[in-house]
Amino acid sequence: MWTYDRKLQYPVNISKPDANAAKIIITQFGGPDGELAASQRYLSQRYSMPYKQVAGLLTDIGTEEMAHMEIVCAIVHQLTKDLSLEEIKAAGFDPYFVDHTVALWPQAASGAPFTATYFQSKGDAITDLVEDMAAEQKARTTYDNLLRLIDNPEVRDPLKFLRAREIVHFQRFGEGLRIVQDHLNSRNFYAINPEFDMRKPKSGS
Amino acid sequence: MRDLQAVSFVLDDIALFLQTHPTDQAALRCYEKYRDLKRKAEEEYMNAYGPLREDNVFVTDRWTWADMPWPWERQG
Numbered sequence: 001m002w003t004y005d006r007k008l009q010y011p012v013n014i015s016k017p018d019a020n021a022a023k024i025i026i027t028q029f030g031g032p033d034g035e036l037a038a039s040q041r042y043l044s045q046r047y048s049m050p051y052k053q054v055a056g057l058l059t060d061i062g063t064e065e066m067a068h069m070e071i072v073c074a075i076v077h078q079l080t081k082d083l084s085l086e087e088i089k090a091a092g093f094d095p096y097f098v099d100h101t102v103a104l105w106p107q108a109a110s111g112a113p114f115t116a117t118y119f120q121s122k123g124d125a126i127t128d129l130v131e132d133m134a135a136e137q138k139a140r141t142t143y144d145n146l147l148r149l150i151d152n153p154e155v156r157d158p159l160k161f162l163r164a165r166e167i168v169h170f171q172r173f174g175e176g177l178r179i180v181q182d183h184l185n186s187r188n189f190y191a192i193n194p195e196f197d198m199r200k201p202k203s204g205s
Numbered sequence: 206m207r208d209l210q211a212v213s214f215v216l217d218d219i220a221l222f223l224q225t226h227p228t229d230q231a232a233l234r235c236y237e238k239y240r241d242l243k244r245k246a247e248e249e250y251m252n253a254y255g256p257l258r259e260d261n262v263f264v265t266d267r268w269t270w271a272d273m274p275w276p277w278e279r280q281g
Contacts, residue, residue: 007259009217011210013269015279057224063219074277163259168218 003064009067010161014078017089021150022079023109026141028072028146028162030106033138033149035072035162039065041119041135045128048195052174052182058132061167061169068162073104073156124193129177136170206254206280215239250262 028034040064049055080093080102088097095111106114120131143163150156185191192198219236226232247257255273256262262270274280 003258006273006276007206007210007213009210009214011280013279014276019236053224053227060224064221070277077277080281107223149223158274168221172221187255 001054002102004065008071008074009064010071010158012071012078012158014075014152016081016152016154017087018079018155019080019093021050021152021155022059023091023093023096024149025079025107025146025155025159026071026076026104026107028139029069029104030141031066031108031112031120033142034108034114034118034127035065035069035139036114037118038108038135038139039069041121042132044119045132046120047113048123049124049128049182050194050198051125052133054129054177057172057176060197061156061172064165064169071158071162075155076104079155083136091129101126123135123195125180125195126189129173129180132171132173133177136166140166140170169201206250209243209250212243212246213241216243 026154037076039062042058042065046058046062049058081100083093088094096105096107099105108114119135120128122128122131140163142164143159146159147156147163150159180194181189183194214234216239219232219239222231223229224238251257251261256270260268262268
């Protein structure tokens, strides 16, 4: 289970609403490389991960991604909370507004709704960890792109923190992959799938 | 809050490092040190501002967990 801490992992204090920034930052909530997909990717993959250390890594990083989702949502909330109708119309935020007012709803920058197809849980330790490493890099690129588009230092500051965490997670997943490979046959890492072939089925074939 | 966030983040980061380097003695000592600092920072914060977790709520004749601002609101 989880326990809620009444604090953000990194502070968010934005004094000026900006619908244009909110429209693109929301992709890190519900987009293809966003924090919702990240948290569910790792937290779904961990159950069948046979190596305790790596299952612990998936749990810790998956948990941190939920804290990052909260930071992204706090940014979007503070950017949209006090928007005037004129600002909503001028920024083209009206299509979002008509469906969600100024609530948070997981979608990509394009408006595409969140979908579980943004991530995989393949049940093969090497496959999943390689996906996880790619996912961290894709999220890092997305933060880089957001930082190219956004000037307000109050918004950039938490985005820079989140970008840096993608790099740390990439590093840790690389170490997780090494730990998995250390358990496998070094002459052929693909001889077995440790998430399937090491089980002990109760009966026959 | 800023101090508490800083010290908590140090612990988050060292714990991830320890997950893949479980015998790194420097990191283990660092974890112990910052865990003590975090406990102290939490205590100071809660004494000054209020509970961080629901089971820290001081129970009187009214439930007060929702009285403080939520963390996603702009502070100050």
